[in-house]
Amino acid sequence: MSKARQRIERSTYGPKEHGFPEVPIFGNYNTEIALNPLSVHAHEGFEICYLVKGHQYYTVFGKDYLLKSGDIYITKPEEKHSSGKQSQEKGELYWINILPKCGRKYIFGLKKEEADLLVGKLLGIKKRYFPASTELKNAFLVIHRLMLLSRSSLKHIALSNAFVHLILELLKCAAAKTTHEEENMNKVIQYIDEHIEENIRVPALASLMGLSSSWFKARFRKETGLPPAEYIMRKKVLKAREYLETGKGNVSDAAMKFGFSSSQHFATAFKRYNKQNPSFFLK
Known part of the structure; x- marks a missing residue:
């Protein structure tokens, strides 16, 4: 293994690992070297990123955004985004993709009115990025730890609660006033x-x-x-x-x-x- 590879830790989890098709991917990377620029792309659902450490540039609709350690960044369904021509800087990042709906199933086993409420609130977020609270930071860490467990009914219940908790904390942070x-x-x-x-x-x-x-x-x-x-x-x-x-x-x-x-x-x-x-x- 090359020295560069030894400095990059990356893990991703899909529906096969966690049993939630409404979450196509949950991932984390921790790198001591800059990565290739993120090309222009879009998602069917929401993408929520939490920058644990480092600095990162993102571009949406031609506008540049600079994230620093502790920031949350969100894109909504079908919004094209990238890191422009700039490298993905060294640091640690969590990201999660959430589909508003998956077939006839509502997100995280919620009732229709509850799922519609959460999705509507996510769509209504005006800020592109904002600081994460301690609770929101912990929500990403809890999900990551749960992903490492073997599949079971208890894990499924815990993950469902953790996903909902993450969204609720995200909404609180998005609503907080900017200093x-x-x-x-x-x-x-x-x-x-x-x-x-x-x-x-x-x-x-x-x-x-x-x-x-x-x-x-x-x-x-x-x-x-x-x-x-x-x-x-x-x-x-x-x-x-x-x-x-x-x-x-x-x-x-x-x-x-x-x-x-x-x-x-x-x-x-x-x-x-x-x-x-x-x-x-x-x-």
């Missing part, structure tokens, strides 16, 4: 996305949060895992790659569009994150 500081950090991330072609200055970002530059840098790194300047550079390179791949211009055009001082500066930064020269991605 003022979280709202401001979201504004900073959005500002960077909307002004990525410009020369973005750290003091301008710090002012959005009402912090000094030094405090802002520390807070930003804690939230994203990166210093502001490197985060901005990564985003510029990512958008430049998309620009080249879609045939919108040449290398010089991309360097100018995204605010690099020269084509050489652009090429050096680009190769640092993509392991290839910009010309490799020209359409």
